[in-house]
Amino acid sequence: MVATTERDGNTWYECEKCGLLFDSREDAAQHEENCDAEEPSYIQ
Numbered sequence: 001m002v003a004t005t006e007r008d009g010n011t012w013y014e015c016e017k018c019g020l021l022f023d024s025r026e027d028a029a030q031h032e033e034n035c036d037a038e039e040p041s042y043i044q
């Protein structure tokens, strides 16, 4: 699931698996489908 976050007045789309930020929701969703990160470090 792609998360949205606002920074400096812009909306960014964040991969919830690895935390990578995208300026396009489609790009983020496509990345997340192929993302290999299964255990983000911030969850621990």
Ligand SMILES: [Zn+2]
Binding pocket: 015, 016, 017, 018, 019, 020, 031, 032, 035, 036, 037
């Ligand atoms: Zn990712």
